[in-house]
Amino acid sequence: MCADTATLKEKFAAPSLDLPWETDIVALRRDFHAHPELGYEEVRTSGIVAERLRALGLEVREGVAETGVIGLLQGALPGPCVLVRADMDALPVEEKNEWEWRSGTQGKMHACGHDAHTATALTVARLLAEQKDTLAGSVKFMFQPAEEGLGGAGRMIEEGLLEDPRPDYALALHVWSDLEAGKIATKPGPAMACADRFEARIIGKGGHGAIPQQTIDPVVIASQVVLALQTTVSRNIDPLQPAVVTVGKVWAGSTFNVIPNEAVIEGTVRSFDPTVRATLERRCREIIEELPKVFGARGEFDYEWGYPATINDARVTEIVQRALQSVVGAENVVEFQPTMGAEDMSLVLEKIPGCYFFVGGRNEAIDAVYPHHHEKFNIDERALEIGARAMVAALK
Ligand SMILES: [Zn+2]
Ligand SMILES: [Zn+2]
Structure with a gap:
């Protein structure tokens, strides 16, 4: 191990967090990161997802769009059904990072942060399951395969994702390398092209x-x-x-x-x-x-015709913005510039009003500066905790 690696590893040591689930969310993300799987091959990842959701008492449907998982958490009180989406797929990229949890599979890497999304959504499920008795309505967790160009969300919709129950609105987050860790960005209207x-x-x-x-x-x-x-x-x-x-x-x-x-x-x-x-x-x-x-x-x-534009619903986004402010403070919730990148959450948002938001993952002090899909892509792992807290706040 070279000196640089040691320094980076120290910097990336699991942060000392005051809530018990936070260590788990970092460990989960690192485990997914070390075991990347490409679109429609997410057998290990979706297996862990399904097992964890079942252990939390959710109603679980596996094998949706091959490797997708749907988990339904029913709250004790009446209320709306909200869909929460996480994507699970990695990219055909050879990782050049050096830390212990780097990709263990040649030519595959979680270079877009979907490992973080899966760990975050599982943590959200856990936090909400613990509060089931006071939860109004239900939360439908969508763990999708193949976001990277292969249209996993579309296939899940074809296989009944939005039926029984039909979600009233939908939420998704993406860790974002252009946004400083500690900040969250969203905006009503067009988000991605x-x-x-x-x-x-x-x-x-x-x-x-x-x-x-x-x-x-x-x-x-x-x-x-x-x-x-x-x-x-x-x-x-x-x-x-x-x-x-x-x-x-x-x-x-x-x-x-x-x-x-x-x-x-x-x-x-x-x-x-x-x-x-x-x-x-x-x-x-x-x-x-x-x-x-x-x-x-x-x-x-x-x-x-590929993925449609990702459009945030104005009313849902306004509610979500207030929830996000309660987590990171109003000064840290910013409006993003729409990007010409694309995202298959758009297929869900075409049918269900919702909000897609970016959670900052950038931190120059730990070299988390590389763009998505880069061989040295990484995030400040504080984004995991912030993402989970933000999603829970938006759901309540
Ligand atoms: Zn990507
Ligand atoms: Zn992505």
């Missing part, structure tokens, strides 16, 4: 690199298509509306002196507003299908 993807194929006519007049060069056409796609945001969308069109993949050819038959372009499209979203899809389609015709080529276009 909708994320669509497209694939385009430009079909030309291949041939010798030195005899271009006998070919229809898809590389040159694809280059113009990429540039034209950028005009969708700059020329077709209101400058005051957030929108992104990014071409992330351009592929064509196999060697330097052969003009290939076709070129492939893939990209992501982000927006908040449904009209903007529809305009971007239409303009991307027009450019990709029509522009190649000018050059005698053909364009094929495939557009896939």
